[in-house]
Amino acid sequence: MKVKTEYLKLSTEGHADIFDITERIEKALKNGKFSNGIVNVSVIGSTGAITTCEFEPGLVQDIKEIFDRLIPAGNYHHDQAWGDGNGHSHLRSSLVGPSLTIPFANNKLILGTWQQVIFIDFDNRPRQREIVLQFLGE
Amino acid sequence: MKVKTEYLKLSTEGHADIFDITERIEKALKNGKFSNGIVNVSVIGSTGAITTCEFEPGLVQDIKEIFDRLIPAGNYHHDQAWGDGNGHSHLRSSLVGPSLTIPFANNKLILGTWQQVIFIDFDNRPRQREIVLQFLGE
Amino acid sequence: MKVKTEYLKLSTEGHADIFDITERIEKALKNGKFSNGIVNVSVIGSTGAITTCEFEPGLVQDIKEIFDRLIPAGNYHHDQAWGDGNGHSHLRSSLVGPSLTIPFANNKLILGTWQQVIFIDFDNRPRQREIVLQFLGE
Numbered sequence: 001m002k003v004k005t006e007y008l009k010l011s012t013e014g015h016a017d018i019f020d021i022t023e024r025i026e027k028a029l030k031n032g033k034f035s036n037g038i039v040n041v042s043v044i045g046s047t048g049a050i051t052t053c054e055f056e057p058g059l060v061q062d063i064k065e066i067f068d069r070l071i072p073a074g075n076y077h078h079d080q081a082w083g084d085g086n087g088h089s090h091l092r093s094s095l096v097g098p099s100l101t102i103p104f105a106n107n108k109l110i111l112g113t114w115q116q117v118i119f120i121d122f123d124n125r126p127r128q129r130e131i132v133l134q135f136l137g138e
Numbered sequence: 139m140k141v142k143t144e145y146l147k148l149s150t151e152g153h154a155d156i157f158d159i160t161e162r163i164e165k166a167l168k169n170g171k172f173s174n175g176i177v178n179v180s181v182i183g184s185t186g187a188i189t190t191c192e193f194e195p196g197l198v199q200d201i202k203e204i205f206d207r208l209i210p211a212g213n214y215h216h217d218q219a220w221g222d223g224n225g226h227s228h229l230r231s232s233l234v235g236p237s238l239t240i241p242f243a244n245n246k247l248i249l250g251t252w253q254q255v256i257f258i259d260f261d262n263r264p265r266q267r268e269i270v271l272q273f274l275g276e
Numbered sequence: 277m278k279v280k281t282e283y284l285k286l287s288t289e290g291h292a293d294i295f296d297i298t299e300r301i302e303k304a305l306k307n308g309k310f311s312n313g314i315v316n317v318s319v320i321g322s323t324g325a326i327t328t329c330e331f332e333p334g335l336v337q338d339i340k341e342i343f344d345r346l347i348p349a350g351n352y353h354h355d356q357a358w359g360d361g362n363g364h365s366h367l368r369s370s371l372v373g374p375s376l377t378i379p380f381a382n383n384k385l386i387l388g389t390w391q392q393v394i395f396i397d398f399d400n401r402p403r404q405r406e407i408v409l410q411f412l413g414e
Contacts, residue, residue, distance in 0.1 A: 001139040001274075001277040003312045003414055005381050036141045038178050038239075038272055040314050040377050045388040046330045053232045054184045058215035059225065066209060066229050071342060077334035087335065091342050094329045094372070096232070098391070101178050101239050101314075101377050103272035105143050110270050112183040115236070132386050134314055134379035136274060136277075136412060138141055139277040139412075174279045176316050176377075176410055191370045192322045196353035197363065204347060204367050234370070239316050239377050241410035243281050248408050250321040253374070274412060276279055 004032045006133040012121035014089075016064040020055040021131065022116045025102075026109055028133050035107055037137015042099040044130045047089040047123040049096035055116035063120065067092050073124070089122040096120065104137065142170045144271040150259035152227075154202040158193040158254045159269065163240075164247060166271050173245055175275015180237040182268045185227040185261040187234035193254035201258065205230050211262070227260040234258065242275065280308045282409040288397035290365075292340040296331040297407065298392045301378075302385060304409050311383055313413015318375040320406045323365040323399040325372035331392035339396065343368050349400070365398040372396065380413065 006028040010019060025039060041050050053059055076087025102117065103110045111117070121127055144166040148157060163177060179188050191197055205226075214225025240255065241248045249255070259265055282304040286295060301315060317326050329335055343364075352363025378393065379386045387393070397403055 001141070003277070005312060005379065036143060036272075038274060040379050042377075042379055042386065044386060044391070046328055046391040051232045052184055052236050054216075054228055056216070056219065058217075058219040059228055062214045062216050062225055062229055063232060065215075066233075070208065070346065076338045077341075078330075078332070078338050079334075081332065081334040087338055090330055090335055091338055094327045094339060094394075095342075097235060097373060097376065098328050099377055100235065101180075101237055103143065103178050103180055103270045110180065110182065110272075115182070115184040118232075132379045134312075134386075136314060139279070174281060174410075176412060189370045190322055190374050192354075192366055194354070194357065196355075196357040197366055200352045200354050200363055200367055201370060203353075204371075208346065235373060238373065239318075239375055241281065241316050241318055241408045248318065248320060248410075253320070253322040256370075 001138050004135040008131040010129040012127050012129055014121050014123040014125045014127055016067055017121045018060050018063060019119045020116045021119050025117060025133060029104055030107060032135050034135055034137045036105050038101050038103050040101045040134040042132045043119060047086060047093050049093050049098060049120045050100040051096055051118060052115050053118050054114040086124045089124055092122040139276050142273040146269040148267040150265050150267055152259050152261040152263045152265055154205055155259045156198050156201060157257045159257050160254045163255060163271060167242055168245060170273050172273055172275045174243050176239050176241050178239045178272040180270045185224060185231050187231050187236060187258045188238040189234055189256060190253050191256050192252040224262045227262055230260040277414050280411040284407040286405040288403050288405055290397050290399040290401045290403055292343055293397045294336050294339060295395045296392045297395050301393060301409060305380055306383060308411050310411055310413045312381050314377050314379050316377045316410040318408045323362060323369050325369050325374060325396045326376040327372055327394060328391050329394055330390040362400045365400055368398040
């Protein structure tokens with residue numbers, strides 16, 4: 001059993017900018033020479049989120065719109081105190097969660113054919129992001 | 139420390155069909171002869187979700203109804219592109235998340251008395267499902 | 277590679293009482309003499325949740341209010357059956373999730389500067405809570 005830490009860097013536009021990061025995780029997994037285990041995928045920061053979806057343009061648009069409906073941008077207490085207008089970004093991140101753990105076997109992520117790992121940047125401005133890949137396995 | 143991969147198979151009706159999978163995870167844990175560690179429980183596919191709840195009929199019905207209210211079935215961009223009418227299923231899955239990690243000690247899951255691990259099939263048709271149990275521990 | 281289990285105890289007021297537990301996790305991590313790995317943070321019980329946020333008073337208030345809007349207290353099937361009036365507490369917990377896994381390296385959690393690990397007690401009464409910290413790493 002061993003641990004390996006990798007970092008992905010991403011330039012985002014914010015406003016629920018959505019990235020398929022599956023291939024980059026697969027590549028890091030292959031480089032790490034693991035057979036079986038888990039990878040914890042975590043975004044550093046409190047306005048992003050990690051989950052899975054079928055990564056196709058219609059659904060990517062649906063994700064943006066459902067969050068505009070459930071937790072719209074607006075005048076939150078956070079915005080009044082800090083003036084950065086991204087209260088909704090924080091709330092969406094806390095709800096979806098900043099981290100996802102995925103199993104792998106035979107050096108491949110165990111995912112469905114139409115199931116991709118996505119990073120959503122909910123912030124309200126472009127960001128340089130770091131995503132941590134923590135591999136544990138053998 | 140070791141890793142062990144098990145698979146659960148489930149036949150579901152879809153439409154937020156909810157299953158208590160706690161006992162099946164406990165059984166796999168006992169067979170795996172682990173003492174202390176974690177189990178990552180992940181559904182393969184992008185229209186299911188894993189979380190916990192008190193598994194009783196009232197709350198099971200409440201879960202179905204809260205998702206019908208928060209993310210109703212309807213005409214999403216995904217549906218227009220693919221015609222399978224399950225855009226809401228995907229959005230619910232991305233929101234709740236496809237995976238949950240649970241600690242165990244002394245060969246038992248650490249959960250509350252009224253806390254069961256559930257799989258929710260949000261798809262809009264019956265499905266044959268596979269859930270991955272990835273055990274890491276000693 | 278080793279596993280270590282720690283427990284945090286908390287007295288809460290319920291009603292979306294929110295606690296920053298980052299320092300207590302950092303302290304347990306230091307005591308455990310780990311270098312690199314993950315910690316799974318899980319609440320025992322089905323009316324609490326673990327996630328991250330920027331822990332400042334405005335956002336703490338925003339979190340309370342967004343859940344009052346998305347999943348208000350009310351008359352759920354669970355309440356009719358059990359009479360304890362906390363159906364909304366269960367639903368919120370299932371949605372956010374009872375568990376979060378966080379990576380660490382060089383004996384420090386990998387989090388953003390304004391990203392704290394929080395426990396939210398969604399129950400509708402004061403509770404004595406136990407949160408499990410399951411460390412895996414080397």
